[in-house]
Amino acid sequence: MDCETVHPLKLFDLAKSQRRLLYASAPMVRYSKLAFRQTVYSYGVDLCWTPMIIAKEFNRSQLARDSDFTLSTNGNQPPTIVQFGSNSSLELSRASSLVAPYVSGVDLNCGCPQPWACAESLGAALMEKRELVREMVIETRDRLRRDGWAVGKEPDADKPAGRSVSVKIRIHSDLRKTVDFINTVLGPEHDRNIDFLTIHPRTRTTASKVPINLDALELLTSMFGDKVPILLSGDVFSLNTLPFSSPFLDPSAVDNPHLNQVGDENGSTEKRTPHLPKLAGLMSARAILANPALFAGYDACPWDAVDLFMNNVARCPLPHKVVLHHLSEMCGPGLGPNKSTLLSKPERIAMLACTNMCDLIDFLDSKIGFRDSTHGLRRLY
Numbered sequence: 001m002d003c004e005t006v007h008p009l010k011l012f013d014l015a016k017s018q019r020r021l022l023y024a025s026a027p028m029v030r031y032s033k034l035a036f037r038q039t040v041y042s043y044g045v046d047l048c049w050t051p052m053i054i055a056k057e058f059n060r061s062q063l064a065r066d067s068d069f070t071l072s073t074n075g076n077q078p079p080t081i082v083q084f085g086s087n088s089s090l091e092l093s094r095a096s097s098l099v100a101p102y103v104s105g106v107d108l109n110c111g112c113p114q115p116w117a118c119a120e121s122l123g124a125a126l127m128e129k130r131e132l133v134r135e136m137v138i139e140t141r142d143r144l145r146r147d148g149w150a151v152g153k154e155p156d157a158d159k160p161a162g163r164s165v166s167v168k169i170r171i172h173s174d175l176r177k178t179v180d181f182i183n184t185v186l187g188p189e190h191d192r193n194i195d196f197l198t199i200h201p202r203t204r205t206t207a208s209k210v211p212i213n214l215d216a217l218e219l220l221t222s223m224f225g226d227k228v229p230i231l232l233s234g235d236v237f238s239l240n241t242l243p244f245s246s247p248f249l250d251p252s253a254v255d256n257p258h259l260n261q262v263g264d265e266n267g268s269t270e271k272r273t274p275h276l277p278k279l280a281g282l283m284s285a286r287a288i289l290a291n292p293a294l295f296a297g298y299d300a301c302p303w304d305a306v307d308l309f310m311n312n313v314a315r316c317p318l319p320h321k322v323v324l325h326h327l328s329e330m331c332g333p334g335l336g337p338n339k340s341t342l343l344s345k346p347e348r349i350a351m352l353a354c355t356n357m358c359d360l361i362d363f364l365d366s367k368i369g370f371r372d373s374t375h376g377l378r379r380l381y
């Protein structure tokens with residue numbers, strides 16, 4: 001079964017024509033599975049990433065394919081990018097060839113900082129292997145072209161067979177290395193090797209609680225934003241509190257909790273909001289996990305999103321513990337400034353004690369019904 005897909009570059013264009021940034025839901029191991037992707041898609045996300053899938057396993061095992069990658073047979077298939085973890089042109093191109101009929105594009109993870117991944121030369125370890133990354137994306141594009149897919153970027157964006165190849169990166173502490181990496185991977189200006197680029201402006205060793213490096217993002221978007229559409233991944237916590245300005249953002253949306261402090265020669269500091277006119281899109285991970293309605297403008301998770309997620313889980317099941325994790329994120333305080341919660345801490349602990357789906361649905365029904373009698377969980381059973 002082939003799927004109707006939309007080319008990501010078309011979605012970037014569409015967002016631009018609506019004078020806004022493109023909205024993306026991040027790759028998240030364990031969590032950005034189909035039921036979650038469908039949920040965020042209903043709340044305004046343009047493009048959804050799968051969790052990172054190890055290409056080598058995917059190529060060798062039918063069981064790995066069945067468990068790592070599910071798609072909807074029910075019409076509601078969000079525009080999807082499959083992200084692979086790989087350090088081999090052959091493995092990445094083969095895995096990409098297998099998923100191409102069902103998705104909008106494939107992405108290479110060059111950002112996973114976990115020691116096991118780096119020890120295998122996967123994820124962020126690839127930031128030290130720019131020639132290899134270039135070879136991998138070129139080979140993948142060639143393989144897809146040979147399979148009959150239209151991988152010519154903008155000129156192919158309207159074709160039903162149009163597919164994208166992209167990478168998601170972190171930065172180096174020496175930004176010159178990041179510039180070299182991007183130049184190498186992009187290749188020739190008239191025929192770049194990737195459709196778009198996602199930048200997570202933290203180094204491999206920066207903790208996720210440390211704010212993103214906005215100076216680095218400003219430099220990289222100003223250098224490369226005209227050559228390739230760039231998505232920011234990192235600290236997109238709510239649409240109203242982004243730490244930078246953009247012509248594609250409502251100016252009143254820029255309410256900045258961690259503005260850059262810029263010192264002058266007298267030692268005084270003034271606040272500076274970076275302006276990112278060449279940024280093309282926003283990708284959220286932790287915040288959208290807690291609030292799948294983030295890109296629809298909600299500053300905290302609404303009950304309706306919980307309801308929709310549970311309905312999607314009923315059709316596209318997830319392991320029970322993964323469902324519980326999603327719900328505890330959605331019912332707890334989010335990452336934006338609005339810290340209101342759907343459930344109190346003792347209620348969330350009680351929810352986590354539900355050992356099966358029936359008890360969990362009854363529990364949620366009692367809470368949703370208690371708060372708003374017009375909104376019970378839509379009965380599916």
Ligand SMILES: Cc1cc2nc3c(=O)[nH]c(=O)nc-3n(C[C@H](O)[C@H](O)[C@H](O)COP(=O)(O)O)c2cc1C
Pocket residue numbers: 026027028029030031050051052083109110111112168200208233234235236283284285286287
């Ligand atoms: C639970 C979890 C799983 C993640 N899995 C992946 C992954 O599979 N691939 C990837 O490139 N990044 C992964 N990331 C990193 C995010 O995609 C994102 O780049 C990072 O969390 C910064 O964005 P945020 O500030 O919106 O959380 C993961 C992050 C989280 C929290």
